[in-house]
Amino acid sequence: MARPKKRLEGLVAATITPMTEHGEINISVIGQYVDYLVEEQGVTNVFVNGTTGEGLSLDISERQQVAEEWVKKGKNKLDQVVIHVGALSLKDSQKLAQHAAEIGANGIAVIAPFFLKPWNKDVLINFLKEVAAAAPTLPFYYYHIPALTGVKIRAEELLVGIQDKIPTFQGLKFSDTDLLDFGQCVDQNRQQQFTFLFGVDEQLLSALAMGATGAVGSTYNYLGKKTKQMLEAFQQNDFSSALNHQFHIQRFINFVVKLGFGVSQTKAIMSLVSGIPMGPPRLPLQKASREFTDNAKAKLKSLDFLPFADLNSGNLEACD
Numbered sequence: 161m162a163r164p165k166k167r168l169e170g171l172v173a174a175t176i177t178p179m180t181e182h183g184e185i186n187i188s189v190i191g192q193y194v195d196y197l198v199e200e201q202g203v204t205n206v207f208v209n210g211t212t213g214e215g216l217s218l219d220i221s222e223r224q225q226v227a228e229e230w231v232k233k234g235k236n237k238l239d240q241v242v243i244h245v246g247a248l249s250l251k252d253s254q255k256l257a258q259h260a261a262e263i264g265a266n267g268i269a270v271i272a273p274f275f276l277k278p279w280n281k282d283v284l285i286n287f288l289k290e291v292a293a294a295a296p297t298l299p300f301y302y303y304h305i306p307a308l309t310g311v312k313i314r315a316e317e318l319l320v321g322i323q324d325k326i327p328t329f330q331g332l333k334f335s336d337t338d339l340l341d342f343g344q345c346v347d348q349n350r351q352q353q354f355t356f357l358f359g360v361d362e363q364l365l366s367a368l369a370m371g372a373t374g375a376v377g378s379t380y381n382y383l384g385k386k387t388k389q390m391l392e393a394f395q396q397n398d399f400s401s402a403l404n405h406q407f408h409i410q411r412f413i414n415f416v417v418k419l420g421f422g423v424s425q426t427k428a429i430m431s432l433v434s435g436i437p438m439g440p441p442r443l444p445l446q447k448a449s450r451e452f453t454d455n456a457k458a459k460l461k462s463l464d465f466l467p468f469a470d471l472n473s474g475n476l477e478a479c480d
Protein backbone atom coordinates (compact mmCIF):
# COMPACT_ATOMS: atom_id res chain seq x y z
CA MET A 161 0.00 0.00 0.00
CA ALA A 162 1.38 3.37 -0.98
CA ARG A 163 2.05 5.55 2.01
CA PRO A 164 4.09 8.70 2.13
CA LYS A 165 7.38 8.24 3.92
CA LYS A 166 6.28 11.05 6.14
CA ARG A 167 2.67 11.88 6.84
CA LEU A 168 1.39 15.13 5.43
CA GLU A 169 1.02 17.35 8.46
CA GLY A 170 0.59 20.96 9.42
CA LEU A 171 0.01 23.70 6.90
CA VAL A 172 -0.29 23.18 3.18
CA ALA A 173 -0.44 26.25 0.94
CA ALA A 174 -3.00 26.01 -1.85
CA THR A 175 -0.79 27.51 -4.52
CA ILE A 176 -1.73 30.32 -6.85
CA THR A 177 -0.86 29.81 -10.51
CA PRO A 178 1.17 32.85 -11.52
CA MET A 179 0.16 34.33 -14.86
CA THR A 180 1.51 36.99 -17.19
CA GLU A 181 -0.44 40.12 -17.98
CA HIS A 182 -1.44 38.36 -21.21
CA GLY A 183 -3.00 35.47 -19.32
CA GLU A 184 -0.34 32.84 -19.95
CA ILE A 185 0.95 30.74 -17.08
CA ASN A 186 4.17 32.18 -15.69
CA ILE A 187 6.15 29.33 -14.25
CA SER A 188 9.32 31.43 -14.15
CA VAL A 189 8.46 32.81 -10.68
CA ILE A 190 7.70 29.46 -9.03
CA GLY A 191 11.26 29.07 -7.74
CA GLN A 192 10.96 32.41 -6.00
CA TYR A 193 7.51 31.42 -4.74
CA VAL A 194 8.90 28.23 -3.14
CA ASP A 195 11.59 30.25 -1.36
CA TYR A 196 9.04 32.77 -0.13
CA LEU A 197 6.78 30.08 1.35
CA VAL A 198 9.63 28.27 3.06
CA GLU A 199 11.64 31.24 4.26
CA GLU A 200 9.02 33.89 4.97
CA GLN A 201 5.99 31.79 5.91
CA GLY A 202 7.54 28.58 7.22
CA VAL A 203 5.18 26.59 4.97
CA THR A 204 6.78 23.51 3.44
CA ASN A 205 3.84 21.69 1.84
CA VAL A 206 1.91 22.74 -1.24
CA PHE A 207 -1.34 21.78 -2.92
CA VAL A 208 -0.99 22.58 -6.62
CA ASN A 209 -3.65 23.20 -9.32
CA GLY A 210 -6.58 23.25 -6.91
CA THR A 211 -9.22 25.92 -6.52
CA THR A 212 -6.75 28.69 -5.74
CA GLY A 213 -4.47 27.50 -8.54
CA GLU A 214 -7.33 27.76 -11.07
CA GLY A 215 -6.57 24.13 -11.91
CA LEU A 216 -9.87 23.63 -13.69
CA SER A 217 -9.27 26.72 -15.83
CA LEU A 218 -5.94 25.45 -17.15
CA ASP A 219 -5.48 23.02 -20.01
CA ILE A 220 -3.80 19.66 -19.45
CA SER A 221 -0.41 20.74 -20.71
CA GLU A 222 -0.45 23.84 -18.51
CA ARG A 223 -1.40 21.77 -15.48
CA GLN A 224 1.48 19.43 -16.20
CA GLN A 225 3.98 22.26 -16.63
CA VAL A 226 2.88 23.91 -13.39
CA ALA A 227 3.02 20.62 -11.46
CA GLU A 228 6.44 19.80 -12.85
CA GLU A 229 7.86 23.19 -11.91
CA TRP A 230 6.64 22.90 -8.31
CA VAL A 231 8.21 19.47 -7.95
CA LYS A 232 11.43 20.64 -9.57
CA LYS A 233 11.81 23.86 -7.62
CA GLY A 234 10.54 22.29 -4.41
CA LYS A 235 13.22 19.60 -4.42
CA ASN A 236 15.14 19.60 -1.12
CA LYS A 237 13.10 22.61 0.00
CA LEU A 238 9.51 21.44 0.30
CA ASP A 239 8.37 18.43 2.30
CA GLN A 240 5.43 17.49 0.11
CA VAL A 241 3.97 18.54 -3.22
CA VAL A 242 0.43 17.28 -3.71
CA ILE A 243 -1.09 17.72 -7.16
CA HIS A 244 -4.80 18.16 -7.71
CA VAL A 245 -5.67 16.07 -10.77
CA GLY A 246 -9.47 16.29 -10.74
CA ALA A 247 -11.15 16.91 -14.10
CA LEU A 248 -14.50 16.36 -15.77
CA SER A 249 -13.00 13.77 -18.08
CA LEU A 250 -11.83 10.62 -16.37
CA LYS A 251 -9.19 10.30 -19.10
CA ASP A 252 -7.75 13.73 -18.38
CA SER A 253 -7.70 12.97 -14.70
CA GLN A 254 -5.89 9.68 -15.25
CA LYS A 255 -3.36 11.35 -17.53
CA LEU A 256 -2.65 13.95 -14.85
CA ALA A 257 -2.42 11.32 -12.13
CA GLN A 258 0.07 9.30 -14.13
CA HIS A 259 2.06 12.43 -14.88
CA ALA A 260 2.13 13.37 -11.18
CA ALA A 261 3.63 9.95 -10.43
CA GLU A 262 6.19 10.28 -13.20
CA ILE A 263 7.47 13.64 -12.03
CA GLY A 264 7.82 12.46 -8.43
CA ALA A 265 4.97 14.30 -6.70
CA ASN A 266 4.13 13.17 -3.17
CA GLY A 267 0.41 12.66 -3.63
CA ILE A 268 -2.65 13.38 -5.73
CA ALA A 269 -6.04 14.78 -4.88
CA VAL A 270 -9.31 14.68 -6.79
CA ILE A 271 -12.60 16.57 -6.56
CA ALA A 272 -15.92 15.04 -7.57
CA PRO A 273 -16.79 15.54 -11.25
CA PHE A 274 -19.17 18.47 -11.23
CA PHE A 275 -21.03 18.67 -14.55
CA LEU A 276 -22.35 15.18 -15.09
CA LYS A 277 -22.34 14.28 -11.42
CA PRO A 278 -22.05 11.03 -9.49
CA TRP A 279 -25.44 10.55 -7.84
CA ASN A 280 -24.36 8.38 -4.95
CA LYS A 281 -21.37 7.36 -2.92
CA ASP A 282 -20.67 4.15 -4.86
CA VAL A 283 -20.55 5.94 -8.20
CA LEU A 284 -18.26 8.62 -6.82
CA ILE A 285 -15.93 5.98 -5.37
CA ASN A 286 -15.86 4.16 -8.70
CA PHE A 287 -14.74 7.36 -10.41
CA LEU A 288 -12.08 8.12 -7.78
CA LYS A 289 -10.85 4.54 -7.90
CA GLU A 290 -10.21 4.75 -11.64
CA VAL A 291 -8.16 7.89 -11.16
CA ALA A 292 -6.22 6.52 -8.20
CA ALA A 293 -5.40 3.37 -10.17
CA ALA A 294 -3.56 5.48 -12.76
CA ALA A 295 -1.02 6.38 -10.06
CA PRO A 296 -0.84 3.23 -7.92
CA THR A 297 2.25 4.37 -6.03
CA LEU A 298 0.90 7.75 -4.94
CA PRO A 299 -1.11 8.53 -1.81
CA PHE A 300 -4.61 9.59 -2.80
CA TYR A 301 -6.69 12.34 -1.20
CA TYR A 302 -10.34 13.05 -1.84
CA TYR A 303 -10.97 16.78 -2.08
CA HIS A 304 -14.41 17.46 -0.63
CA ILE A 305 -15.68 20.90 -1.69
CA PRO A 306 -19.46 20.57 -2.07
CA ALA A 307 -20.14 24.31 -2.39
CA LEU A 308 -18.15 24.43 -5.62
CA THR A 309 -18.77 20.95 -7.08
CA GLY A 310 -22.42 20.70 -6.11
CA VAL A 311 -21.73 17.08 -5.12
CA LYS A 312 -23.03 16.92 -1.59
CA ILE A 313 -22.35 13.26 -0.79
CA ARG A 314 -21.25 13.34 2.84
CA ALA A 315 -17.56 12.65 3.37
CA GLU A 316 -18.32 10.47 6.37
CA GLU A 317 -20.34 8.08 4.17
CA LEU A 318 -17.74 8.10 1.43
CA LEU A 319 -15.04 6.96 3.84
CA VAL A 320 -16.85 3.80 4.88
CA GLY A 321 -14.75 0.95 3.48
CA ILE A 322 -12.97 3.26 1.03
CA GLN A 323 -9.60 1.54 1.36
CA ASP A 324 -11.11 -1.70 0.09
CA LYS A 325 -11.85 0.10 -3.17
CA ILE A 326 -8.93 2.52 -3.21
CA PRO A 327 -5.89 0.95 -1.54
CA THR A 328 -3.87 4.15 -1.91
CA PHE A 329 -6.49 6.23 -0.11
CA GLN A 330 -4.63 8.41 2.38
CA GLY A 331 -7.05 11.07 3.50
CA LEU A 332 -9.37 13.90 2.94
CA LYS A 333 -9.14 17.56 2.15
CA PHE A 334 -12.34 18.82 3.70
CA SER A 335 -13.43 22.24 2.41
CA ASP A 336 -16.82 22.59 4.04
CA THR A 337 -18.21 24.07 7.23
CA ASP A 338 -20.16 20.95 8.28
CA LEU A 339 -18.21 20.02 11.39
CA LEU A 340 -20.61 17.16 12.16
CA ASP A 341 -19.58 15.49 8.92
CA PHE A 342 -15.91 16.31 9.52
CA GLY A 343 -15.95 15.15 13.15
CA GLN A 344 -17.56 11.87 12.16
CA CYS A 345 -14.92 11.30 9.47
CA VAL A 346 -12.32 11.50 12.23
CA ASP A 347 -14.31 9.61 14.86
CA GLN A 348 -15.18 6.64 12.63
CA ASN A 349 -11.67 6.20 11.29
CA ARG A 350 -9.49 6.38 14.33
CA GLN A 351 -7.77 3.09 13.49
CA GLN A 352 -6.91 4.09 9.95
CA GLN A 353 -4.24 6.75 10.35
CA PHE A 354 -5.91 8.83 7.68
CA THR A 355 -4.87 12.42 7.06
CA PHE A 356 -7.62 14.95 7.73
CA LEU A 357 -6.85 18.28 6.12
CA PHE A 358 -9.27 21.08 6.82
CA GLY A 359 -9.90 23.70 4.13
CA VAL A 360 -11.81 26.56 5.71
CA ASP A 361 -9.01 28.74 7.04
CA GLU A 362 -11.16 31.03 9.19
CA GLN A 363 -12.51 28.01 11.11
CA LEU A 364 -9.35 25.96 11.43
CA LEU A 365 -9.25 26.04 15.23
CA SER A 366 -12.68 24.37 15.43
CA ALA A 367 -11.47 21.67 13.07
CA LEU A 368 -8.30 21.13 15.13
CA ALA A 369 -10.56 20.52 18.10
CA MET A 370 -12.40 17.91 15.98
CA GLY A 371 -9.16 16.13 15.12
CA ALA A 372 -7.85 17.74 11.94
CA THR A 373 -4.27 16.61 11.30
CA GLY A 374 -3.46 19.53 9.02
CA ALA A 375 -4.88 22.25 6.81
CA VAL A 376 -4.85 23.24 3.15
CA GLY A 377 -5.75 26.80 2.33
CA SER A 378 -5.23 29.89 0.27
CA THR A 379 -4.44 32.19 3.18
CA TYR A 380 -1.43 30.10 4.25
CA ASN A 381 0.36 31.68 1.29
CA TYR A 382 0.59 34.93 3.23
CA LEU A 383 -0.71 34.17 6.74
CA GLY A 384 1.25 30.95 7.13
CA LYS A 385 3.52 32.23 9.84
CA LYS A 386 0.60 33.63 11.80
CA THR A 387 -1.42 30.42 11.44
CA LYS A 388 1.55 28.37 12.58
CA GLN A 389 1.51 30.32 15.83
CA MET A 390 -2.07 29.18 16.29
CA LEU A 391 -1.14 25.55 15.59
CA GLU A 392 1.71 25.74 18.09
CA ALA A 393 -0.50 27.23 20.81
CA PHE A 394 -3.07 24.51 20.17
CA GLN A 395 -0.43 21.78 20.37
CA GLN A 396 0.73 23.20 23.70
CA ASN A 397 -2.87 23.14 24.98
CA ASP A 398 -2.82 26.92 25.22
CA PHE A 399 -6.34 27.30 23.95
CA SER A 400 -6.69 30.91 24.93
CA SER A 401 -3.69 31.98 22.82
CA ALA A 402 -4.83 29.76 19.97
CA LEU A 403 -8.21 31.47 20.03
CA ASN A 404 -6.62 34.90 20.02
CA HIS A 405 -4.64 33.92 16.92
CA GLN A 406 -7.77 32.54 15.23
CA PHE A 407 -9.71 35.73 15.96
CA HIS A 408 -6.84 37.84 14.65
CA ILE A 409 -6.92 35.87 11.38
CA GLN A 410 -10.72 36.03 11.28
CA ARG A 411 -10.65 39.81 11.49
CA PHE A 412 -8.77 39.90 8.20
CA ILE A 413 -10.82 37.20 6.44
CA ASN A 414 -14.08 38.71 7.65
CA PHE A 415 -13.01 42.08 6.28
CA VAL A 416 -12.15 40.76 2.81
CA VAL A 417 -15.14 38.42 2.65
CA LYS A 418 -17.39 41.44 3.04
CA LEU A 419 -15.60 43.14 0.14
CA GLY A 420 -15.95 40.01 -2.01
CA PHE A 421 -13.17 37.45 -1.64
CA GLY A 422 -12.07 34.71 -4.00
CA VAL A 423 -9.18 33.53 -6.13
CA SER A 424 -8.72 36.90 -7.91
CA GLN A 425 -8.43 38.68 -4.58
CA THR A 426 -6.02 36.04 -3.28
CA LYS A 427 -3.80 36.68 -6.31
CA ALA A 428 -3.80 40.42 -5.64
CA ILE A 429 -3.10 40.03 -1.91
CA MET A 430 -0.28 37.57 -2.49
CA SER A 431 1.36 39.84 -5.09
CA LEU A 432 1.20 42.63 -2.56
CA VAL A 433 2.48 40.72 0.44
CA SER A 434 5.15 38.58 -1.23
CA GLY A 435 6.28 41.01 -3.92
CA ILE A 436 6.07 38.16 -6.44
CA PRO A 437 3.92 39.10 -9.46
CA MET A 438 1.06 36.60 -9.51
CA GLY A 439 -0.67 38.35 -12.40
CA PRO A 440 -4.34 38.46 -13.21
CA PRO A 441 -6.64 35.44 -13.00
CA ARG A 442 -7.99 33.75 -16.11
CA LEU A 443 -11.54 34.23 -17.37
CA PRO A 444 -14.20 33.66 -16.13
CA LEU A 445 -12.50 35.29 -13.14
CA GLN A 446 -11.75 38.99 -13.20
CA LYS A 447 -8.92 40.98 -11.72
CA ALA A 448 -9.44 42.30 -8.23
CA SER A 449 -10.14 46.02 -8.24
CA ARG A 450 -7.62 48.61 -7.16
CA GLU A 451 -10.07 49.60 -4.46
CA PHE A 452 -10.11 46.06 -3.06
CA THR A 453 -6.33 45.89 -2.98
CA ASP A 454 -5.97 49.27 -1.30
CA ASN A 455 -8.48 48.29 1.38
CA ALA A 456 -6.94 44.88 1.93
CA LYS A 457 -3.51 46.43 2.21
CA ALA A 458 -4.66 48.92 4.84
CA LYS A 459 -6.28 46.11 6.81
CA LEU A 460 -3.18 43.92 6.59
CA LYS A 461 -1.14 46.82 7.91
CA SER A 462 -3.47 47.63 10.76
CA LEU A 463 -3.51 43.96 11.84
CA ASP A 464 0.27 43.85 11.62
CA PHE A 465 0.22 41.23 8.86
CA LEU A 466 2.48 43.16 6.50
CA PRO A 467 6.12 42.63 7.39
CA PHE A 468 7.41 45.78 5.72
CA ALA A 469 5.11 48.70 5.14
CA ASP A 470 5.11 49.77 1.49
CA LEU A 471 7.96 47.48 0.57
CA ASN A 472 5.95 45.97 -2.23
CA SER A 473 4.03 48.95 -3.44
CA GLY A 474 5.56 48.48 -6.88
CA ASN A 475 3.81 45.14 -7.21
CA LEU A 476 0.21 46.01 -7.72
CA GLU A 477 0.13 44.57 -11.21
CA ALA A 478 -2.75 42.32 -10.23
CA CYS A 479 -5.05 45.31 -9.87
CA ASP A 480 -6.78 47.68 -12.23
Ligand SMILES: CC(=O)N[C@H](C=O)[C@@H](O)[C@H](O)[C@H](O)CO
Binds near residue numbers: 174211376377378
Ligand atom coordinates in the same frame (compact mmCIF):
# COMPACT_ATOMS: atom_id res chain seq x y z
C1 LIG B 1 -13.37 28.01 -1.62
C2 LIG B 1 -11.89 28.15 -1.36
O1 LIG B 1 -11.15 28.65 -2.18
N1 LIG B 1 -11.47 27.74 -0.19
C3 LIG B 1 -10.11 27.81 0.20
C4 LIG B 1 -9.56 26.42 0.29
O2 LIG B 1 -10.25 25.42 0.41
C5 LIG B 1 -9.89 28.52 1.52
O3 LIG B 1 -8.52 28.62 1.75
C6 LIG B 1 -10.51 29.90 1.53
O4 LIG B 1 -9.91 30.68 0.54
C7 LIG B 1 -10.34 30.58 2.89
O5 LIG B 1 -10.86 29.77 3.88
C8 LIG B 1 -11.02 31.93 2.93
O6 LIG B 1 -12.41 31.79 2.88
Ligand SMILES: CC(=O)C(=O)O
Binds near residue numbers: 210213377
Ligand atom coordinates in the same frame (compact mmCIF):
# COMPACT_ATOMS: atom_id res chain seq x y z
C1 LIG C 1 -7.94 26.32 -1.02
C2 LIG C 1 -7.67 25.05 -1.61
O1 LIG C 1 -7.48 24.11 -0.95
C3 LIG C 1 -7.55 25.01 -3.03
O2 LIG C 1 -7.18 26.02 -3.57
O3 LIG C 1 -7.79 23.99 -3.66
